[in-house]
Amino acid sequence: MSNELSDAARRAQHYLENVGKRRVAPDSISIRALDELSGPLPETGEEAELVIADLDRLGSPATVASAGGRYFGFVVGSGLPVALAANWLAGSWNQNVAMEVMSPVGSRLERVALGWIRDVLALPSESQGAFVTGDTLANFTALAAARHEVLRKVGHDVESQGMSRAPSVTVLVGNEVHVSVLRAISLLGLGRDRVVRLPVDEQGRMQVDQLPSVSGPTIVCTQVGNVNTGTSDPVREISRRVHPSGAWVHVDGAFGLWARVSPGRRAQIDGVEEADSWALDCHKWLNVPYDSGAVFVRNSDALRAAMAAGPAAYLPSGGEGDRMEFTPEMSRRARGVDVWAALRYLGRSGLADLVERCCGHARLFADRLTAAGFHVLNDVELNQVLVSFGSDAVTRAVISAIQQEGTCWCGGTVWHGTTAMRISVSSWATTETDVERSVEAMIRVAKELVPD
Numbered sequence: 001m002s003n004e005l006s007d008a009a010r011r012a013q014h015y016l017e018n019v020g021k022r023r024v025a026p027d028s029i030s031i032r033a034l035d036e037l038s039g040p041l042p043e044t045g046e047e048a049e050l051v052i053a054d055l056d057r058l059g060s061p062a063t064v065a066s067a068g069g070r071y072f073g074f075v076v077g078s079g080l081p082v083a084l085a086a087n088w089l090a091g092s093w094n095q096n097v098a099m100e101v102m103s104p105v106g107s108r109l110e111r112v113a114l115g116w117i118r119d120v121l122a123l124p125s126e127s128q129g130a131f132v133t134g135d136t137l138a139n140f141t142a143l144a145a146a147r148h149e150v151l152r153k154v155g156h157d158v159e160s161q162g163m164s165r166a167p168s169v170t171v172l173v174g175n176e177v178h179v180s181v182l183r184a185i186s187l188l189g190l191g192r193d194r195v196v197r198l199p200v201d202e203q204g205r206m207q208v209d210q211l212p213s214v215s216g217p218t219i220v221c222t223q224v225g226n227v228n229t230g231t232s233d234p235v236r237e238i239s240r241r242v243h244p245s246g247a248w249v250h251v252d253g254a255f256g257l258w259a260r261v262s263p264g265r266r267a268q269i270d271g272v273e274e275a276d277s278w279a280l281d282c283h284k285w286l287n288v289p290y291d292s293g294a295v296f297v298r299n300s301d302a303l304r305a306a307m308a309a310g311p312a313a314y315l316p317s318g319g320e321g322d323r324m325e326f327t328p329e330m331s332r333r334a335r336g337v338d339v340w341a342a343l344r345y346l347g348r349s350g351l352a353d354l355v356e357r358c359c360g361h362a363r364l365f366a367d368r369l370t371a372a373g374f375h376v377l378n379d380v381e382l383n384q385v386l387v388s389f390g391s392d393a394v395t396r397a398v399i400s401a402i403q404q405e406g407t408c409w410c411g412g413t414v415w416h417g418t419t420a421m422r423i424s425v426s427s428w429a430t431t432e433t434d435v436e437r438s439v440e441a442m443i444r445v446a447k448e449l450v451p452d
């Protein structure tokens, strides 16, 4: 074996064995040392082992330790070891899964993994899916299919004729819509500022009784798993209200959709299967390595029509295994390999257990912080906790001090006008001890800053 491969494997193992022992955010010395990675491109090449050694020496200390168990920023998973190992093997295969003929194994594993996801999330069996880089592109892909279908119904072929002469499309979103959905809407020429924003309740859920009556080409963007509160829109009620007039219902379920794998939580995220398209991440709650997202569309003809590239003489005409027919991309890495490995390793019960464990940790954070006299702003239904330490200025100071202190890492947000710290428990690696250590650090840091 080339020495650089075994060397990198040894270094990776060492990194992962120690990632739980170090501070979570890198220190300023490690960040300053990154300057050594810059400089001009060398005239002559260097030894592979030296390249890897420098990468590890300078790069590893400047990482954010999100592969460990005490990173609670944004919504970030850690790579499950089995998924990382599969990713290494897939990397060595270096398969391009644009077409089945380019990678029978990559193509097969994508289809199997997509089928398993559709099954565990109880999405309609007729829906077709694809792997993309993440939920942003999944939203884009699903909404392109939506745009195709709502315009096709009024006789406009948007893929060939474009948007300039297209009938107007109404896009309804909740006031808590994720920015990635708005980005998809703008990329699709639907106009980010033309969306109709609907009011939400105090937990961020769209209010069904505020839905206007819809007619003509209409797309309704719902959300399952709000990044601040973890709550979900009532997708069943929304679908039943707008489907009779032919509207398309999309679900942005980046992490929240995964809660459906837990039998105890199904009811909380009920009715999602009545929508028309779903976007989700695998690099968040499924804990596969970055980057990995998936999209499913009930009407697979709409998806294929929206993604159609037109003929090219050197490309065989597409079959089921040619996933480039289902995504905006052509060449892609074999994301299905990591996902297949993670799902097979966890099984249904392991997946449910992962979700429940994260939700239980979130509950523990909320209970401990409440007991310490701090204010939890949301109903902790899922894996997200919002906490205020006092005034907005005090909360901001506490967040910054917690990040500096290094035991754990949390970011901030503004929830209904109040500054809050966000705790997102999304990693397989988080243990109860990690939660206790983190809470202890949070309370200690906050008490130093908050006068009694």
Ligand SMILES: *Cc1c(COP(=O)(O)O)cnc(C)c1O
Residues within 6 Å of the ligand: 075, 133, 134, 135, 136, 137, 178, 180, 181, 223, 225, 226, 227, 252, 253, 254, 255, 281, 293
């Ligand atoms: C994370 C997230 C996104 C964006 O996903 P990426 O994987 O970063 O592209 C969109 N919507 C919601 C609700 C999210 O949590």
